[in-house]
Amino acid sequence: MKPVSLKQIAKELGISITTVSKALNDYPDVSEKTRKKVKDLALKLDYSPNSFALGLRKNESKTLGLIIPDNVHYFFSSVIKGILEVAEKHDYLVIVMQSNEDYELEKKQVDLLISKGVAGILISLSNRTHIFDHLNKIINNGIPLLLFDKISKNVNCSKVFIDDRKSAYEAVSYLIKKGYKRIAHFRGDLNPQNSIDRFLGYKKALADNNIEFDPSLVYLCNNNSDFEDGYNSAKKLISDHQGNVDALFTVNDLLAIGAIKYFNQNNIKIPEQIALMGFSNWFMASVITPALTTVEQNGFEMGKKAADILFHEINCIRKGISYEPQKVVIPTELIFRESS
Template identity: 60%
Template sequence: MKDATLKQIADQLGVSITTVSKALKDYPDVSPKTKKKIVDLANKLNYTPNSFAVNLRTKQSKTVGLIVPTVDYNFFSKVFEGVLAEAEKRKYLVIILRSNEKLDIEKKQIELLLNKRVDGILMSLSNETGDFDHIKNIITNKTPLVLFDKIAKLVNCSKVAINDKKAAYDAVTYLIKKGHKKIAHFRGSFMPQNSIDRFLGYKKALEDNNIIYDSSLVYICDNNTDFEDGYENAQKAVAEHPDLDAIFAITDLVAIGIIKYLNDIKIKMPEQIAVFGFCNSFMSEIITPKLTTIDQPGYEIGKKAASILFDEIELKKTDNPIQFQSIELATSIIERGSA
């Protein structure tokens, strides 16, 4: 069956297409009687307003793209909830894509979203993303873009993130104040800015407290959304540094892997080794001991990033200039049992 069109409805009722269109939009200048006839027939024929055609005219799809590097049970789920909450409020639809931490997939997804003519794009970069031409392409295309969490300082657009360096600095300073001296850092891979910044915060806290930085205490968890990586590196760290007294992990998931290993070999936390996470995920409360961690406001990050994006989309329509914002959301230490 072909879909019913305005013309079909107009023809069957002997009225003009304009009248049908006005009636279906509930304009006041169509009589209630005619309106009812038109609406009834439209319902009978299963008429659906053609939103793609509407888009051609208004140039708005009321749809935005969200590219996340990974779908986890953790930080990105919270971001996602924040984005959806704001999208529901502002009546936007969200197409979600995940780059799987791959640059080539990220590039393809941007192309796909631009071809789809979404009104705007929200994204957190993959761990592989070291050049930004494909990101700049979004801006050249005049499509509003907001980066969040894993951002690129070199791209000129609005950004929402936390101060990763400061948060890491606070975490490590906390461990030092508790008397820990041999503090390992389980970092992420070398590319993403947040992995670099958390490492720099760790290093600076050591330096400011006259603890000599020892690169052999830094372990790389490439897959920092996998607790196995924390588990395996904890095994190595404990073997290589018998006097280790604390570990600052790049994510809660890595920290949970560490806790699992230390529990397995009956090392007491925090007495023998303190463990400090990053995220304040749901899991940090249910593990034993409960995880001391940095509260990273994922929901707020998602909500704020979406809110800025929708504002920029609205502003673009009015041809008013857009002033990019760089929002830094506050983090805090959540004290629990592990540190």
């Protein structure tokens, strides 16, 4: 069934479409009697205004664009929930797109969102994003842009993220305080800032505790940093070091879960023979055996804060008020479980 239109209401009441529109929007030049007749019929016919068209007429889009690199990550689903909660309070729709860690696709999605006239855009960058002209294009079109989680320091816009270096430092320092000395690291791609910072936090924790950095203990998981990467890298780690490693810190939980599967299958006891520390606090981290010690990123709070800042900037633009880009660091915490 087609949605009821203004034209149908106007035809049934024998008045103009303009009068129907004015009556629904309480224009004073339409009589109270006519307004009541129009609203009663609209209610009876279950009329619903097209919010996108209404926004265009008012030069006020009620839509946000959101680009994430991958939707399988529990972390990103938490961020999306936070963003949607805030957007719903403002009666906004959110167009969610996935770049699949593909720079070219991310660029196309940005162009599409700009062409749709969205009021603001939130992006967590793909691992392959290394040029930022498409992000500056958003800003140059007068659309507020906010980067979250995977950000770039080279783009002048608001950013919401965690202190990846500090969080990794605290995670590895905890392992060292537990007595572990030969700590391997499964790192992500060389390009994303969060992967770089977690690696640097790992190195600094070793240095500050007088443990020599051994590059042979660092494994690059640059396919998808996923379960299979973790499983295969764990197999290689054990083959390379023959028991001469007592702990593992991974750039995300999925890598750690893949490693746990390999260790369990090969009767390598956790944490007696090797301890594990993940990063993100996925739901799976709490239900796998043994449960995974990890870093809580607070994705829901990140999403809410990101949306709050973006709406502030949207309102500033509509009121003609200038604003300064913000940088907000979301706190993390260690979640202690059986793997360490």
